[in-house]
Amino acid sequence: MDEMRVNDLASRFAAICGEAHVEAGDGIGPRYQSDWLGKAVSEPAIVVRPASTEEVAGVMKICAETRTPVIPFGGNSGLASGTIARAKDQVVMLSLERMNKVRRIDAPGRYMVAEAGCIIESLHHAAAAEGLMFPLVFGAKGTAQIGGALGTNAGGLNVVRYGSARALCLGLEVVTAGGEVMDLLPALKKNNTGYDLVNLMVGSEGTLGIITAASLKLVTPPHAFATAMVKVRDVEAALELMNMTQSRSGGQVEAFELIGKLMYELPVQYLDHVSPVFDEAPELAVLMELGAARPEDAAPGPDGTVALSALLESILADAFEAGLVEDAVIAQSEAQRANFWAMREGTLEAMQRHGPWVMNDISFQVSDLPGVIADMEAAFAAVAPGPFCVAFGHMGDGNLHINARPYDKDPKDHPEEEQAIKDAVRDIVIKWRGSISAEHGIGLDKQQDMKDLKDPVAYAMMKSIKQALDPDNLLNPGKVLM
Numbered sequence: 186m187d188e189m190r191v192n193d194l195a196s197r198f199a200a201i202c203g204e205a206h207v208e209a210g211d212g213i214g215p216r217y218q219s220d221w222l223g224k225a226v227s228e229p230a231i232v233v234r235p236a237s238t239e240e241v242a243g244v245m246k247i248c249a250e251t252r253t254p255v256i257p258f259g260g261n262s263g264l265a266s267g268t269i270a271r272a273k274d275q276v277v278m279l280s281l282e283r284m285n286k287v288r289r290i291d292a293p294g295r296y297m298v299a300e301a302g303c304i305i306e307s308l309h310h311a312a313a314a315e316g317l318m319f320p321l322v323f324g325a326k327g328t329a330q331i332g333g334a335l336g337t338n339a340g341g342l343n344v345v346r347y348g349s350a351r352a353l354c355l356g357l358e359v360v361t362a363g364g365e366v367m368d369l370l371p372a373l374k375k376n377n378t379g380y381d382l383v384n385l386m387v388g389s390e391g392t393l394g395i396i397t398a399a400s401l402k403l404v405t406p407p408h409a410f411a412t413a414m415v416k417v418r419d420v421e422a423a424l425e426l427m428n429m430t431q432s433r434s435g436g437q438v439e440a441f442e443l444i445g446k447l448m449y450e451l452p453v454q455y456l457d458h459v460s461p462v463f464d465e466a467p468e469l470a471v472l473m474e475l476g477a478a479r480p481e482d483a484a485p486g487p488d489g490t491v492a493l494s495a496l497l498e499s500i501l502a503d504a505f506e507a508g509l510v511e512d513a514v515i516a517q518s519e520a521q522r523a524n525f526w527a528m529r530e531g532t533l534e535a536m537q538r539h540g541p542w543v544m545n546d547i548s549f550q551v552s553d554l555p556g557v558i559a560d561m562e563a564a565f566a567a568v569a570p571g572p573f574c575v576a577f578g579h580m581g582d583g584n585l586h587i588n589a590r591p592y593d594k595d596p597k598d599h600p601e602e603e604q605a606i607k608d609a610v611r612d613i614v615i616k617w618r619g620s621i622s623a624e625h626g627i628g629l630d631k632q633q634d635m636k637d638l639k640d641p642v643a644y645a646m647m648k649s650i651k652q653a654l655d656p657d658n659l660l661n662p663g664k665v666l667m
């Protein structure tokens with residue numbers, strides 16, 4: 186984009202959003218020049234920060250008129266390079282950060298209407314102030330925005346009970362590629378009027394529209410939690426324990442996270458606020474949590490133990506008898522529970538401190554996990570002697586985050602092994618008919634894999650949808666589809 190065009194667009198955007206909210210050229214802040222992982226350089230031509238839906242629509246109308254591509258920019262915590270601006274695309278980065286108001290909380294209707302730039306954690310606080318809970322939780326909850334989380338259909342730590350972002354979204358307000366506002370905000374639980382455009386927008390990674398607000402489902406918070414870190418015999422045992430706990434608790438499993446040895450060790454090693462749970466790092470652990478749906482499950486029994494904790498204790502005792510569990514620590518205080526969660530939520534940060542990894546976000550049918558993990562372990566061990574962990578992730582959702590470092594060095598220094606690891610993952614995804622992106626999306630990183638592995642009829646249909654909704658390819662160009 187030449188200087189004249191940049192100046193022209195910048196002054197037109199400034200007339201809508203104010204000069205303080207437009208950056209161009211050397212004035213673009215570092216926040217917009219890289220992704221969270223710091224692995225790619227981002228080079229937007231202009232950054233603009235509208236404060237309202239009308240301002241987003243105004244900016245988008247100018248972009249449509251001038252055929253200028255736009256990248257919707259949320260908390261920039263996405264892990265698929267979805268916000269990266271390639272210099273050749275000459276894009277406007279449209280940040281939703283100023284659209285950060287909760288417009289309404291309807292406690293009797295159990296929903297809230299939040300603007301796209303609201304940080305996930307702020308939504309937790311807003312819901313809690315009304316005695317309710319917004320149950321989307323993941324490690325980047327203090328950074329990610331609801332618009333980005335819906336853009337990627339984020340999952341996280343308690344999808345097993347509440348579903349992913351899509352399941353929590355009852356309605357949307359979206360600015361289209363042409364700068365029109367589509368108002369589908371009413372929080373209707375049933376609405377069979379034609380194609381489901383809310384669901385189409387969720388997970389479209391900013392390629393079909395710009396989410397400006399969402400109606401979000403709220404739930405009654407559990408009356409108490411019972412949380413345990415459990416050393417399990419193997420993956421089959423973890424699966425059996427999960428199903429046994431679901432049955433015995435009447436579906437009150439709030440989270441069931443698989444933690445392989447390395448992913449236990451790294452947070453303990455690198456994060457000051459994380460303490461070890463066991464004397465020795467377990468080969469395989471699960472972090473499991475029950476959430477009491479009924480007040481009586483939160484009431485203390487004759488010996489002072491809360492009913493839910495007593496239930497968890499009895500399930501774990503039976504699992505121990507059955508040889509599924511080798512050791513377990515049930516959190517006795519909120520601080521102990523927080524430590525378990527700090528270990529799980531801090532894994533990515535601890536990994537980053539150790540160095541770069543080959544990472545993955547794949548999913549399988551839950552019952553296939555033991556076979557998948559066995560295949561992965563064999564395949565990775567054959568590639569390189571560096572550390573790896575394949576048994577890690579959201580077991581309740583069949584979602585594994587697989588991490589490896591050939592020769593414990595930057596994978597980039599071992600390109601053949603890096604490729605071999607990626608190939609092994611891909612082959613195993615194909616063999617078990619899994620998905621190459623469970624919750625992080627496609628972005629720039631997984632386009633080829635999606636094109637190769639997606640059902641060809643489905644892929645062609647997605648291209649037709651993109652063509653119909655964004656014929657000039659203005660919204661997040663070059664992402665998701667090739």
Ligand SMILES: Cc1cc2nc3c(=O)[nH]c(=O)nc-3n(C[C@H](O)[C@H](O)[C@H](O)COP(=O)(O)OP(=O)(O)OC[C@H]3O[C@@H](n4cnc5c(N)ncnc54)[C@H](O)[C@@H]3O)c2cc1C
Binds near residue numbers: 221301332392661
């Ligand atoms: C430490 C850490 C832990 C994480 N853990 C998890 C996890 O457990 N589960 C999980 O699912 N994800 C996890 N993630 C990644 C997660 O996808 C992102 O954190 C989040 O979903 C993206 O929100 P964001 O606001 O940062 O979006 P961004 O990174 O800014 O954007 C992500 C994508 O959405 C698009 N987008 C952004 N805003 C909008 C909008 N308003 N309208 C339309 N499109 C938009 C962007 O163009 C981009 O394609 C983790 C990330 C980190 C850093």
